Amino acid sequence: MQSALIHPHDDMFHGSTEHYASVGTQMAEFVSYAAKLAQADSPNVLELPCGYGRVTRHLAARFDPQKVHVADIMVPAVEFCVATFGVTGYSIVDPVYEFQNVPDSFFEVAALGSLITHLSGHNARTVMRHFFKKLKPGGVAVVTTHGARSREILETADCYQIGETARAHLLSSYDAGQFGFVNYLPDHSLEAKTVDYIGDSYGIALIPHNWVGDLCNDNGLTILEYRPGGWDNHQDVFFITRA
Numbered sequence: 001m002q003s004a005l006i007h008p009h010d011d012m013f014h015g016s017t018e019h020y021a022s023v024g025t026q027m028a029e030f031v032s033y034a035a036k037l038a039q040a041d042s043p044n045v046l047e048l049p050c051g052y053g054r055v056t057r058h059l060a061a062r063f064d065p066q067k068v069h070v071a072d073i074m075v076p077a078v079e080f081c082v083a084t085f086g087v088t089g090y091s092i093v094d095p096v097y098e099f100q101n102v103p104d105s106f107f108e109v110a111a112l113g114s115l116i117t118h119l120s121g122h123n124a125r126t127v128m129r130h131f132f133k134k135l136k137p138g139g140v141a142v143v144t145t146h147g148a149r150s151r152e153i154l155e156t157a158d159c160y161q162i163g164e165t166a167r168a169h170l171l172s173s174y175d176a177g178q179f180g181f182v183n184y185l186p187d188h189s190l191e192a193k194t195v196d197y198i199g200d201s202y203g204i205a206l207i208p209h210n211w212v213g214d215l216c217n218d219n220g221l222t223i224l225e226y227r228p229g230g231w232d233n234h235q236d237v238f239f240i241t242r243a
Contacts, residue, residue, distance in 0.1 A: 005057065009076065009077075010051065010052035010053075010054065012054045020054060022232075023231070023232045024054040024055045024057065024058045026231060027058070027231065028055060030111070030230075030231070030237060031045060031047075031059060031062075031111050031142055033239070034142050034239055035140070037140045037225075037239060037241070038109055038138060038241070039138075043067065043107070044106055044109070045068045045107060045108075045110070045111075046102065046107040046109070046111070046135075047068070047069070047071070048070070048071040048072070048115070048131065048134075049071065049072040049077075049113075050071060050072045050077060050081050050089075051072060051077050052077045052081070053070075053077075053080065053081045053084060053085060055111065056068070056070050056081045056085050056087060057085055060085040065085060065086040065087050066086070068087040069088045069107070070089050070090070071091075071092055071099060071102050072092060073091075073092045075091045078091045097119075097123050097127045098130045099131065099134065102134055103134065104133045104134060105133070105134070105135070105136050107134050108139045108140075109141070110135055110139065110142070111141065111142045112127070112144070113142065113144050113231070113235075114144055114235060116128065116145060116205060117144065117150075117204070117235065118202050118204060119181070120203075120205070121181060121211075123201060124179070124205065124207070125215060128215055128219070132219060132221060132242050135241075135242045137243060138242070139242055140239055140241045141240050141241075141242075142239060143212070143237075144231050144235040144236065144237055144238070145235060145236045146205055146236075147206070147209060147236035148209070148229065148236055149233065149235070149236060150206060150229075150235065150236070151174050154167060154170060154171060154206065160184070161185055162182050162184060162185060162204055166182035169182060170182060170204065170206040173206065174207075177208050180206040180207075181203060181204070183204075184203050184204065207236075220243045221241065221242055221243070222241050222243065223239070223240055224240065225238070225239040226239075
C-alpha cells in the first residue's frame with residue numbers, strides 16, 4: 001500500500017501511521033477541492049514542497065500521476081517521490097525561494113503546504129510571489145500558515161521548540177498584526193533533516209490573516225476561502241486564486 005511507503009528520513013512521520021495518513025489525505029482533499037474551484041477536471045498539479053511524499057502518495061492516487069508535479073530543495077526526497085509514486089519532480093536550485101526550474105503559468109492547481117510557516121517575512125513574500133507565477137490565470141492554490149489556531153496552541157506550550165523568549169516574541173508580533181519569525185533552538189528535533197538542508201533561515205513563523213490579505217492585494221491574488229486551523233486542527237488554510 002502507498003500509505004506504508006514511508007522513507008526513513010521523512011521528518012513528517014512522528015511514529016503514527018494513522019496520523020501520517022490522515023494529514024496527507026486531508027491535504028489531498030484540499031487540492032481536490034481547489035481543482036473544483038478552478039473548474040479543472042484533469043489539472044496539472046504542483047506540490048511544493050513535497051518532502052518524502054506524505055501528501056504526494058495521495059495526490060498520485062487521486063489524479064493522473066504524470067500530471068502531478070512535485071518540488072523540494074531536498075534532492076533525495078524528490079527522487080524518492082518520482083521513483084515511488086510516478087510523479088514529475090524538480091529539485092529546487094538557487095535561488096531556492098524563486099523556483100526558477102518549475103514552469104510558469106502551467107498549473108491549474110497548486111499546494112504550498114507548511115513552507116511559509118517556517119520562513120521570515122522577507123523570504124515568505126519572495127516564495128508567495130514566485131509560487132503564484134506557476135499557476136495559470138484562474139488557477140487555485142492551497143496555502144497553509146501558522147495563524148489563528150497555531151497562536152492558540154503556542155500560548156499554552158512551547159510546541160515548536162523555540163524557547164520562551166522566542167515564544168513571547170511570536171505571540172506579541174501576531175497580536176500586533178505583524179509577521180513574526182524566530183529560529184529553532186540549536187538542539188531542536190522538529191524537522192531536523194530539513195533544517196540541515198536549508199540552514200538557519202528555516203524556523204517558525206506566526207502569520208496573521210491580514211499579512212496574507214495584504215500580500216494577495218499587492219500581487220493580483222484573491223482569497224476565495226479561509227479555514228482557521230483547517231489542516232490537522234493546526235495550520236490555517238487559504239484557497240487563493242490568481243487573476
